[in-house]
Amino acid sequence: METTNLHAAMLCSPGMGHLIPVLELGKRLLTNHSLHVTILVVTTPASSGQAHLLLQTNTGPTQPNIIELPPVDISCLITPTTKVFTQLSIIMREARPAIRSALFNMDPQPTIFITDLFGTESFEIAEELRIPKYTYVPSTAWFTALASYCPMLDKEIAGQYVDRTEPLRIPGCRPVRPEDVVDPMLDRTDQQYYEYLRMGVEFSLSNGILLNTWEDLELEPDGLNTELLEWLEDQPGESVIFVSFGSGGTLSAEQITELAWGLELSQKRFIWVVRPPIDGHVDAAFFKSSDGPDDIHQDSNFLPDGFLARTHKVGMVVPMWAPQMRILSHPSVGAFLSHCGWNSTLESLTNGVPIVAWPLYAEQRMNAVVLTEELGVALRTEVLPTKKVVGRREVEKLVRSVMEEGKGMRERAKEVRESGKNALRKDGSSYNSLCELIRDCQNLLNSKDPSTST
Numbered sequence: 001m002e003t004t005n006l007h008a009a010m011l012c013s014p015g016m017g018h019l020i021p022v023l024e025l026g027k028r029l030l031t032n033h034s035l036h037v038t039i040l041v042v043t044t045p046a047s048s049g050q051a052h053l054l055l056q057t058n059t060g061p062t063q064p065n066i067i068e069l070p071p072v073d074i075s076c077l078i079t080p081t082t083k084v085f086t087q088l089s090i091i092m093r094e095a096r097p098a099i100r101s102a103l104f105n106m107d108p109q110p111t112i113f114i115t116d117l118f119g120t121e122s123f124e125i126a127e128e129l130r131i132p133k134y135t136y137v138p139s140t141a142w143f144t145a146l147a148s149y150c151p152m153l154d155k156e157i158a159g160q161y162v163d164r165t166e167p168l169r170i171p172g173c174r175p176v177r178p179e180d181v182v183d184p185m186l187d188r189t190d191q192q193y194y195e196y197l198r199m200g201v202e203f204s205l206s207n208g209i210l211l212n213t214w215e216d217l218e219l220e221p222d223g224l225n226t227e228l229l230e231w232l233e234d235q236p237g238e239s240v241i242f243v244s245f246g247s248g249g250t251l252s253a254e255q256i257t258e259l260a261w262g263l264e265l266s267q268k269r270f271i272w273v274v275r276p277p278i279d280g281h282v283d284a285a286f287f288k289s290s291d292g293p294d295d296i297h298q299d300s301n302f303l304p305d306g307f308l309a310r311t312h313k314v315g316m317v318v319p320m321w322a323p324q325m326r327i328l329s330h331p332s333v334g335a336f337l338s339h340c341g342w343n344s345t346l347e348s349l350t351n352g353v354p355i356v357a358w359p360l361y362a363e364q365r366m367n368a369v370v371l372t373e374e375l376g377v378a379l380r381t382e383v384l385p386t387k388k389v390v391g392r393r394e395v396e397k398l399v400r401s402v403m404e405e406g407k408g409m410r411e412r413a414k415e416v417r418e419s420g421k422n423a424l425r426k427d428g429s430s431y432n433s434l435c436e437l438i439r440d441c442q443n444l445l446n447s448k449d450p451s452t453s454t
């Protein structure tokens with residue numbers, strides 16, 4: 001394995017539930033990736049014997065360096081009712097001078113700062129050192145998503161979360177039932193709630209977030225997954241068109257009607273991610289992609305009368321959000337009617353799926369040009385959908401064309417998929433670009449002035 005001169009300084013808050021996973025990550029970075037690793041362990045006068053034992057048994061040349069910081073005594077800053085979450089936040093705040101001095105005195109100088117979730121207030125020290133900063137959340141992606149999104153919920157929702165009858169919707173995640181929320185959300189007047197909100201905001205300041213989980217363990221938590229994916233399994237190869245307008249796209253009431261009729265007239269199989277209409281705002285859902293009806297059968301008055309009943313054998317209408325990557329990678333999917341957001345574009349092309357381009361906002365019109373005029377993997381509407389409602393006959397024609405006559409486009413899309421794979425292979429262009437980036441970082445670090453731009 002290549003050796004690196006990267007030195008990760010890791011920060012660990014008190015508690016075995018933090019120490020164990022931080023140690024494990026440190027060991028992994030050292031043994032599998034040849035990083036130099038130093039772990040700063042914040043302690044309290046009450047730190048457990050178990051913690052000391054663990055630290056003593058994890059010493060030696062093949063282990064990370066451990067620096068135990070002087071115990072932080074917060075007894076005069078708390079009351080008997082102060083919650084553990086608040087106590088941890090205060091301890092980590094009070095420990096900052098010691099953390100600062102340890103980081104500044106480290107030899108060799110750290111080049112990466114990784115803190116567990118309670119240490120994000122020390123990001124400013126990493127900024128002074130001009131090194132990248134990462135949060136390590138030794139918990140689930142779902143928990144991390146809720147914490148990151150809570151500042152938004154705080155603005156949107158009044159009253160106590162626990163008094164709600166509706167679940168809390170988190171973009172891209174399984175909703176959280178009021179009774180299942182994390183402790184800091186149980187009482188919005190308690191200090192721990194404010195500490196939690198701060199933490200959520202600080203997560204987003206990280207250069208990246210590391211989670212102690214893996215993809216298969218937390219399958220895309222969408223309640224419709226099973227039904228939708230089972231349905232896809234039953235469809236013939238490349239027979240389904242997936243219709244979705246990204247995380248933010250919304251259509252007018254008239255456009256939804258025409259699109260619904262167009263899909264029905266085409267007689268093709270489809271999955272359609274539907275959001276209620278909002279006239280005049282094509283990106284209205286951007287900050288709240290998953291807010292809307294949960295059950296399309298109970299709340300579908302914006303769809304043409306009888307549409308769901310007439311199409312139920314050939315189509316799946318999914319409210320608000322669907323597991324797009326899984327859908328696009330499924331062999332039953334033959335085309336994508338897309339707003340051409342760049343993520344959606346890449347997700348389609350890396351699966352060799354041709355596109356009906358329906359640009360709505362941001363740089364999507366330019367993306368549609370690349371797809372149609374440069375790559376030849378997409379069809380476009382005659383007039384921009386933001387300028388004029390695309391009529392049902394045109395939708396029908398586009399859907400039929402991409403599904404029936406799109407052979408050339410599909411082959412081209414598959415060629416693009418192969419070129420993407422090649423770019424990622426060792427010595428491919430994207431792989432080499434990343435190697436170059438790492439070389440650049442190392443050169444900058446060696447120059448002793450990492451702030452110099454190249």
Ligand code: UDP
Pocket residue numbers: 244245246247248249273320321322323324325340341342343344345347
């Ligand atoms: N996405 C998804 N399910 C949906 C809608 C969107 O998983 O129902 C994901 C999609 O896979 C993509 C991202 O959200 O990764 C949308 O990014 P894109 O750049 O395509 O569009 P934006 O939402 O930023 O306009």
